[in-house]
Amino acid sequence: MARPVGFDREQVLADATKVFWAHGYFDTSVSKLVDATRLQPGSLYAAFESKEGLFLAALDHYAGQSLARLRKILGDAPDPLQGVRRFLEEMAEADPEAAVRGCFLVNTVLEVGRRNAAVQARLRQHLTVIEHELAEALNEARAAGLLAPRKSPGELAKFLMATIWGVRVLGSTGAGADDARTVLGMALSVLDA
Template identity: 30%
Template sequence: MPRNKEYNHQDVLNAATSQFLDKGYKGVSVNDLVKATKLNKHSMYVEFGNKEGLFCACIDHYIQAVHRHVGHILRRQPLGLRNINDFFRHRIDYAYSGRGNGCLLLTTVSEKNQVDQMVLDRVQHHWTLQKADLRICLDAAKEQGEIPAEKDTAVLASHLFCQLMGMVIMIKGGARRQEVEQMIDMTLAHARQ
């Protein structure tokens, strides 16, 4: 008869994700993960296979959490620039709140030579979905006359996404909130031109 699990899967993923955020994939040892998650090595290997398997589970967990907490902002009705503004402000509020240590996905791609291509593909897929949500809002904004009809919404969505990622990195580096707020205003003003 198999033993019941004596740990909470979500708690394990939260603890491991925190380690990967703090130290990066390469900087986290199996012993760090065992200590943080309170799993023994055997349980960790049975549940996740290895450090990379746990990291993949953390990436999936992180993506689901982001999607659950902010994905609805871009998809709410009516679609348009207001959703994009609210999405940017939400992400910036979160970055300044102290609740997170940055973005696990940005940390992961900055270590791209240390992680498996499968992990990078997961990150890229998530980012592709976020850019698609931005584009849907931009297409609606174009129909409503909020942005010029000649704007290429695919290119603009990628530009906005890149701007947001840059702002998150700047916040992690200590940028003042007023500066970042002004960048949001300038970015959205550029979209309207």
């Protein structure tokens, strides 16, 4: 009979995500994870199999929260186009500390990139889901006459994703909110009819 899990998995993932986000994958030691999660190494390995397994679970945890936030913003907006605009505008409103910390997914792309196929595949999966959500919202906006028929929702979503990545990297350099607003304002202008 398997032993029941004796810890709060969501809390462990939240704690591990903070450590990986602050230090990156390569500079995060198992001892840092043990300190943050208050689990012994054996328990971490039993639950996640490896540091990489815990990292992938942390990426899933973060991406799930990001997707839920995007869906809430889109769902709360009076129309899909305003939802997309609001999602991007919120990035410019991030506090300076959050902007410098950057996006965990984008930071991981920059740090790990092609060095780990499993991480790369997981990143692509999560980023594709976010892009798809944006494309769906833009498709709904076009169907409602809020977006010009000549504009491709899929292409716009790819463009907006690239802009998001750029703004996240820009923020991690210490650039201010004014710079983020300028870039995002230019990106949002492509949505105008």
